[in-house]
Amino acid sequence: MHLGIVGSGNVAQILARGFAAHGHTVKLGTRESAKLADFAKANPSITIGSFKDAASFGEVVVLAVKGLVASTVLEAIGSDALAGKVVLDPTNPIADVPPVNGIINYFTGPNESLMERLQKQMPGARFVKAFNSVGGGLMVNPKLPAKPTMFICGNDEAAKKVVAGLCEQLGWGTEDVGKVEGARAIEPLCMLWCAPGFQRNDWAHAFHVLR
Numbered sequence: 617m618h619l620g621i622v623g624s625g626n627v628a629q630i631l632a633r634g635f636a637a638h639g640h641t642v643k644l645g646t647r648e649s650a651k652l653a654d655f656a657k658a659n660p661s662i663t664i665g666s667f668k669d670a671a672s673f674g675e676v677v678v679l680a681v682k683g684l685v686a687s688t689v690l691e692a693i694g695s696d697a698l699a700g701k702v703v704l705d706p707t708n709p710i711a712d713v714p715p716v717n718g719i720i721n722y723f724t725g726p727n728e729s730l731m732e733r734l735q736k737q738m739p740g741a742r743f744v745k746a747f748n749s750v751g752g753g754l755m756v757n758p759k760l761p762a763k764p765t766m767f768i769c770g771n772d773e774a775a776k777k778v779v780a781g782l783c784e785q786l787g788w789g790t791e792d793v794g795k796v797e798g799a800r801a802i803e804p805l806c807m808l809w810c811a812p813g814f815q816r817n818d819w820a821h822a823f824h825v826l827r
């Protein structure tokens with residue numbers, strides 16, 4: 617598949633390399649391609665462009681940007697480049713303040729979510745939440761005692777199937793939490809995932825649902 621990764625940080629680079637290693641054709645988008653010179657050299661099969669270039673390129677678009685600017689970035693990309701596309705959304709609505717005793721602060725409230733805002737902003741795109749509640753270091757084929765669970769949600773069943781397939785390739789089982797409102801439950805899992813990290817520098821874990 618053609619994957620357009622909007623973003624150039626940890627998550628963008630890790631997922632870009634991971635998807636490329638599994639045979640996908642990847643373009644990464646940034647405001648400043650010069651800063652990715654080393655990445656481009658080390659990963660010659662991954663092309664670099666603007667946010668809009670990456671979004672236009674992708675059959676699946678990964679929105680790997682800071683939660684606070686996600687809406688602004690979508691506005692800059694425009695609805696045409698995202699029309700009908702699967703948008704894999706790993707963003708978290710992290711506020712610009714430090715964690716309180718290891719618990720990060722969100723700029724959203726309990727009965728809403730960032731993905732609902734983004735889906736409303738871009739009704740023609742098919743958003744699926746995924747990869748928001750695990751650290752970048754464990755996103756791609758993590759070595760853990762059991763297959764970890766990726767919680768996903770979104771309004772479009774076919775889009776969720778595509779994302780579930782991508783999760784499977786990267787070594788994850790999926791748990792479907794329903795429509796876009798499922799993000800109200802999934803986004804806070806990042807707070808929970810980060811707590812042992814900020815409290816005792818323990819970042820080597822992932823969620824796994826038992827039945």
Ligand SMILES: NC(=O)c1ccc[n+]([C@@H]2O[C@H](COP(=O)([O-])OP(=O)(O)OC[C@H]3O[C@@H](n4cnc5c(N)ncnc54)[C@H](OP(=O)(O)O)[C@@H]3O)[C@@H](O)[C@H]2O)c1
Binds near residue numbers: 646680685706
């Ligand atoms: N880091 C993790 O382990 C992790 C794990 C799970 C989920 N997440 C979530 O995944 C997303 C990406 O996280 P990250 O740690 O890789 O990177 P990040 O530092 O949260 O975001 C970096 C990206 O945001 C863009 N950006 C920052 N400020 C901007 C602005 N004012 N206008 C436009 N774009 C701006 C940057 O653009 P340029 O490329 O132009 O610099 C860059 O592509 C976040 O929402 C985060 O909460 C992160």
